[in-house]
Amino acid sequence: MESILNYFETIPSLHRSLLLVGGITFFWLCEGAVPLFKFNYNKWQHAIPNIFFTLTTIVINFGLAFILLQTADWVKENEFGLINWLPQMPLWLYAILGVMLLDFFGAYLAHYIEHKVKPLWMVHLVHHTDHKVDTTTGNRHHPIESVVRFAFTVLGVFIVGTPIALVFLYQSLSVVFTQLTHANIKLPKKVDKLISYVFVSPDMHKVHHHYILPYTDSNYGNIFSIWDRLFGTYMVLDREKLIYGVDVFPDEAENGRIGNLLNQPFQKYKKPTTLPTNETA
Numbered sequence: 001m002e003s004i005l006n007y008f009e010t011i012p013s014l015h016r017s018l019l020l021v022g023g024i025t026f027f028w029l030c031e032g033a034v035p036l037f038k039f040n041y042n043k044w045q046h047a048i049p050n051i052f053f054t055l056t057t058i059v060i061n062f063g064l065a066f067i068l069l070q071t072a073d074w075v076k077e078n079e080f081g082l083i084n085w086l087p088q089m090p091l092w093l094y095a096i097l098g099v100m101l102l103d104f105f106g107a108y109l110a111h112y113i114e115h116k117v118k119p120l121w122m123v124h125l126v127h128h129t130d131h132k133v134d135t136t137t138g139n140r141h142h143p144i145e146s147v148v149r150f151a152f153t154v155l156g157v158f159i160v161g162t163p164i165a166l167v168f169l170y171q172s173l174s175v176v177f178t179q180l181t182h183a184n185i186k187l188p189k190k191v192d193k194l195i196s197y198v199f200v201s202p203d204m205h206k207v208h209h210h211y212i213l214p215y216t217d218s219n220y221g222n223i224f225s226i227w228d229r230l231f232g233t234y235m236v237l238d239r240e241k242l243i244y245g246v247d248v249f250p251d252e253a254e255n256g257r258i259g260n261l262l263n264q265p266f267q268k269y270k271k272p273t274t275l276p277t278n279e280t281a
Contacts, residue, residue: 081161
């Protein structure tokens, strides 16, 4: 564990970039081999707005990274934060607790609040208005949301007291799980269910992308499923019944245009005219 943390403490930017690109590439190929839905779409065309928002997220996180680094250095130097106030523990347990708590503040709590505060929900809608959820959907976040998510991560680092090694480890795991849980892949149901007892599985997260309540307001977790189970936000829906998108922004063509998506948080709700469907070839 010490060697792992030493690696992540100084992980090169190139390695983090390779993790992002390599993960998308890997799950993109898996989607072709074992698809959950056989979408009737141009996969490359669908990916363009999602990749655009991935790039804006990278730029924002890179531009604000010094805040994250300074916060992590400060809590380490001052032994501040929850995991630094606990009794001495094995390094592996320290790392697991740190990552789990960062997952709560940086992912679950941020996600939950985005669904409950209307201005933030309007921003978060950009993520939900993808009608063909696949691995590129994972980082489809409006630039405003990228800033909000970053702020929650910094808050988590401050409260939890995680050094930069755990922050980078958490972020790396978060990237992989985001790509996995959004990927249009079909795991055996028993395997997916088994995974969901500890981690967020593909089927578990896709319930969150169902187009109507109460399913949209469930399964907020990113890495660990414990938070949804603990706080009563865990829900199950048979994957054959999934319909992606949101009923208040039903126009798939508009929801695939970058300009419209950038403006989406400032638009008014529209009443749906037709029931969304997951088209298959």
